[in-house]
Every structure is written in C-alpha cells, then in structure tokens.
Amino acid sequence: MKKVVDARGLSCPLPVLKTKEAIDKGEQEIEVLVDNNTALENVTRLAHSRGFKVATNKCPDGEWQILINRGE
Numbered sequence: 001m002k003k004v005v006d007a008r009g010l011s012c013p014l015p016v017l018k019t020k021e022a023i024d025k026g027e028q029e030i031e032v033l034v035d036n037n038t039a040l041e042n043v044t045r046l047a048h049s050r051g052f053k054v055a056t057n058k059c060p061d062g063e064w065q066i067l068i069n070r071g072e
Contacts, residue, residue, distance in 0.1 A: 003027040005022055008034060015039040015042065015043050016039070016042045016043055023052070030069070031066070032066040034063065040066065052068045053070075053071040054066060054067070054068055055067045
C-alpha cells in the first residue's frame, strides 16, 4: 500500500522532513504532494540519495505529485 505525504502549503524543510519520516519508517512506495518547486527539488534529491526511483507529475492546478519507490 502506498503512503501519501501531503506537504502542500508547507515550506521547506517540512516536506523533506515528512518524506524522510516515511522513508525511515520503511515505506517502499510513497506519494508526496507539493505545491512549490523548491519542495519538488529537495524531496526528489532526498529520495535519490536514499536509493529510491522517482517520477514526477505536474498537476493541472500547478501542484506536483512525486512518486517514490524502492524498486528492485
């Protein structure tokens, strides 16, 4: 089951900290929702540094969906 981290409306470093918390709990699949480019870049960087694969989707409302998974 995918863990959803809703970090919309939060300024850095909170989106990164919430994502790190999910990673530290052993989540293998995480969907992070953010609404600014800084959070997008920082969460993506964190996920890559922890060995996760990352895919991003820009939503029509200008927000971002970041899909993070451990992969094989």
